[in-house]
Amino acid sequence: MGKxxxxxxxxxxxxxxSSCxxxxxxxxICDEIVLVSRSYEHAAGxxxxxxxxxxxxSTRTRVRAGYYADCADADIVVLTAGANVKAGQKRMDIIAEAASITREIVASVMNSGFDGIFVVAANPVDIVTQITAQVSGLPRHRVIGTGTSIDSARLKTLFADVFRIDPRSVHGYAMGEHGESQFVAWSHVTIGGKPILQIVEEHKLRFPDLDLNDIARKTKDAGWEIFTRKGxxxxxxxxxxAYIVRSILNDDHRIIAVSAIxxxxxxxxxxxxxxPAIIGDGGIEELIEFNLSDDEKELFERSCEIIRAGLESVSQPT
Known part of the structure; x- marks a missing residue:
């Protein structure tokens, strides 16, 4: 039997x-990677x-340039192509261009006969993910955006610096829009299993300069700081x-903060x-529903409203 x-x-x-x-x-993580780009020569290079x-x-991964037809038998299609944010713009400023590019790409992928899982990283990722689901017609558990996975990682890195611990010992998530309206669900952030709100209350003298609002701001602004410095x-x-793809292909059932419908x-x-969602070989296996505080519920609702308004601005008439 073949592998x-x-x-x-x-x-x-x-x-x-290319970084992915x-x-x-x-x-x-996988056996074969095919790069598809508007410029075949660039993808080939x-x-x-x-x-x-x-x-x-440790193992060989075959990698080559290809075309949309190569999506036909793919397990996963990763969407990174899209509109580029320019200096002075926010992610939401590129909605119209991103929507047009996404519709064209997803239609081409589906015309190949693709029947796998989409992992979407193009910005504004929450809206692009929902457009991908609309155009593809795939069930919601098979269209996954990177969402606040990177923001959650940035949050853990910031805490690792404050407490001088491995970031993997921090458990918590940024939620909502991957953008300006995101928030940290402080009621569910723990370090070594101990709630961060309890740590802050018990160790005011030890960590006098710890400001959770400042941590949340730095988490949200980290991407822009990188963009400002290196473009x-x-x-x-x-x-x-890659982390999301690995959890799918290995059926890891890792809990990751992703864009989900x-x-x-x-x-x-x-x-x-x-x-937060459990990610396995079926895509999104289950969404994790936190019991958010009243303040967090308001922030979540506001974030959802902003995403809805953005999607409505590029919705096509039916």
Missing amino acids: KNRKVVIIGSGLVG AYAMINQS QALDLSHCADFT STQFGIGSAI LDGEYGQTDVCVGV
């Missing part, structure tokens, strides 16, 4: 797409460069995509927003 080939197609061979491919190759990692990794983000989000969860319907 099943675990195949991932990445749409977009720019900084994010690089992370997957070095972690031996990236694939050739990435193929030279093979001698330095793009790539490694963190590339690793976040809600259908009654958190009292919301038909909106794609960042929430």
